[in-house]
Amino acid sequence: MTINAFQVHDVATAPAGSADILKSVQEAWGFVPNLHRVLAESPAALEAYATLWSIAEKTSFTPVERNIAYLSIIYENECVYCMAGHTNLSRMAKVEDEAIAAVREDRPIADVKLEALRHFAALVTRNRGVVSQADVEAFKAAGYDNRSVLDVLVLAATKLISNYTNHLAETPLDGFMKGAEWKAPGKLKAAA
Structure with a gap:
């Protein structure tokens, strides 16, 4: 738990909509950052962040x-x-x-x-x-x-x-x- 009682999830404790995203992060990074584990409480928030992160890679910036x-x-x-x-x-x-x-x-x-x-x-x-x-x-x-x-x-x-x-x-x-x-x-x- 974090200071404001947010759970730091893993694949086993995450809501169903977040578990697959956490698995993908694990495969890509070799671990799941605590940010993703906190965001997992809301499948929508985790998906939004993961999607934006992916889109950011497509910007014009090096x-x-x-x-x-x-x-x-x-x-x-x-x-x-x-x-x-x-x-x-x-x-x-x-x-x-x-x-x-x-x-x-x-x-x-x-x-x-x-x-x-x-x-x-x-x-x-x-x-x-x-x-x-x-x-x-x-x-x-x-x-x-x-x-x-x-x-x-x-x-x-x-x-x-x-x-x-x-x-x-x-x-x-x-x-x-x-x-x-x-x-x-x-x-x-x-x-x-």
Whole structure:
């Protein structure tokens, strides 16, 4: 159980609609992350996340770009679980350690194009999609296009499900996250 009494399911305890998805995750990853195990309580939520994750792989972004955008979105949403997980996923995708550290510390990335992506993904997340024409134009001037603008939304939607789930459930970190723990800046506060 998590702090808010969410069960961390396995295939045997998951509702019928979630068990097959958990099996697929196990086959693909070699283990089932705690996020998926928490999401399994709602077959619809687990399917939505799994589907969006798969769709995000089809965006116009390279694996490095996708991970930079994810990290930036995660930073804005202050999700300690996803920051730890995506730090190691980013390393596996060959994102430079310095770029990962920059996003985790909310500082600019040296690579101009990746910095434009980091900054734009942060603005979209922080402002819930309300960004200025100048912000969109600056993103495009760095080498992106309208497809990229919309693809940021796909990544933000994917992380909305995971980041918010982890906030609500306080999902425990997985073993593979050891060494990538992160302390959120603490800008977000629960409503009274």
